[in-house]
Amino acid sequence: MREEMRPVLLTVNGRSVEVAEGTTVAAAVLISGAPTRRSVSGEARAPLCGMGICFECRVAIDGRPHQRSCQIVCAAGMDVRTL
Amino acid sequence: MSDSWDVVVVGAGIVGAACARECASRGLRTVVVEGSVVGGGATAAGMGHIVVMDDSPAQLALTRYSQDLWAHLAERLPANVEFETCGTLWVALDEEEMEEVRRKRAVYASAGVASEILDSDALEEAEPHLRRPMAGALLVRSDAVIYPPCAAAWLMEEAMRAGAVLSGPRRVVGVGAGRVRLDDRSELRGGRIVVACGAESAELLPEIPVRKRKGHLVITDRYPGLVRHQLVELGYLKSAHSLTADSVAFNVQPRKTGQVLIGSSRQFGDEGAAVRTEIVSAMLERAQFYLPEIGACSAIRTWTGFRAATPDKLPLIGRWPGDETVLLATGHEGLGITTSLATARLIADALTGATSEISTQPYLPARFFGERRVAGFEVDPPQQRSEVHA
């Protein structure tokens, strides 16, 4: 993978996060220090499988909930909210 | 296990479990035989509504009676039954359907069921995500939803606490003359046999007019607040009433989990459990028409099940004249969850000689006895066993 130093700026729960181009939304969320979601009984959760199977990485992106963040690459200006 | 019982209940769906609970609580020695798991057939496949329906005076009487029984039980139900009195909104697209709203309100009022008419603005406030404009709706606040497999399991546990015994998985292959024959060639003897195995009842008693009516459902991921009441289109009446054509109608429920359960479809003649793409498509298009935002929700599961349909859309509850030891508790079509508790009362009344709180006449299986054919409803030969998935 090429890690070019072109930064991408997005927000996670309203806070600005700067990541390298090609970074997944899941990684951006973890970089911001937030868990991706709260489980149905209230536990903090973060991605498990890293390949779109486990659904632990679900977040809301630009208002759409239940997006699998480990399968989506960050784009400039994305508004990411943990669930 | 005792080899002779007062009552053998065939089937541990919600109806069988409710019957067992009622029988055992009245002191009858009761055994329930189940071929699979408790609440695993139509009980698991259904939407799980506790609704008052007014297709006929008899349907209204039975659903109302049963809804009251559920309301009295509500406090005692464990959390996993997910009992929630979310109410039903019968939504009207136009003035013609508003006429139906007013008619329905009058019928409900005559039966002592409170309901309110919402105008277009009030409906928008009650359900902001419905398509606009809608003409209005009838709100029935007393309607509720539950999660039926856990309700059936709880009723079964109650039955067992009252002394009933659950036997299974054992498949029943024949009933009659006070005997229930099992696939392992053993027998259970009972003074009375209650056949409560839904659409499969006709496999045991081929002459009873119960047919499989297939349904499809879809459930979404969790979207709390998207829908607040059970929503039913008034066109539902037209499609649910047709005995022949495949039909779909808009009917969604907010589940306690925040999920949206999307129905419904009705089909005769398709006895395979497979999910049919064209039916699911038609059903979801209808749902999107009424609830445009549902299209952007994630659908996580689909399944099918088989309702036990009768020619007059009323269940078969009571003695079966074909065999003096057999009682039927089947044919509930889409209302088995709602009417399970009332059915159990009527069955136990019949077994103990008690007087029922409502007239039992309209539900007595005797109304079909001796008829091989009923107008518009051909009685098929025993049908292939099909699996119902949840």
Place this chain on the structure above:
Amino acid sequence: MFDHPSAGVVAAEKGNERLELRYGKLILATGARELFLPFPGWTLPGICGAGGLDAMARGGLPVSGKRVVVAGTGPLLLAVAAHVAARGAKVVAICEQAPLRSLIQFAGRMLGQPAKLAQGIRYRWAVRAPMYFGCWPVEARGDGALEKVTLRTRLRRWTVTCDFLACGFHLVPNTELAQLIGCRIEDGLVAVDEMQRTSVENVLCAGEPTGIGGVEMAVIEGQIAGLAAAGALNEAGKFVPRRRKMLGFVRALREAFVLDPELRRLASDATIVCRCEDVVYGDLRRYSGWRDAKLQTRCGMGPCQGRICGAAAEFLFGWCVEGVRPPAFPVLVASLATASTVSEEVQEGS
């Protein structure tokens, strides 16, 4: 791809769009996922799959300077340890559940595969972490995120502090699409003939779903399937002996990394098994089978459709998890609602 509405047609979702693809031949190359076994604390953020951490790191998760424990079973553990070490992570332990004896036997059988053996040795040299055998995590702790992992071998238990625990118990083949299409499944694998053809006409399958065999095997199977699908059966046949030669490796892999039955006792009653619905082990063990447990506890009813907890339940309880229905993966209601929007003529797709 989430549905196979009729012979020769697959339904897929791309972004927010439903695609309906017509095919002459369909090759299923659906791969495998990791097997995750529940243990107390395994749901804490910071704990992920072995392949999971690798994928996350490749997706931009910084691991430099982080303390990482790699655990579970299979050749993937060394590869993951090497990859994250190369990104600057400090690998503090590699825990292989299989006993050392099995690994030595495995290495012996790998002498016929010098390239693979050399790769394993390279990975091992690249990581300066202790490697333990017959070893696995028994408990993880942390306040809101992972802080400490307790590891055990037959002889001792000890606790290490770490930022990540990358833990996967080898692989589960993704057979859901094959099941949906109606392909015959044998011992949990898609049954194929020498040309990678499944029991369903015009549907082929290659790679892990036909047997966990690693990347070289998958490449060979993919070549056979591709050539067979294109009608070049003679050409495809040339790869068949190479595939057969690899079968020894597949068997060695399966035998070396067989799961220790002790692992069934990892979960305590309060341990979550189904992460979508937060269903705990103690609630599940009261049931006799998957369907009963699912209906009564909601286990497997979440968006992962039982892919994580179902595989765990098969191992923990010996249950048979079945019943794939469309959508084989969660999709938008709108995608399920549209019988046909875009139609494309294609030869293959998965």
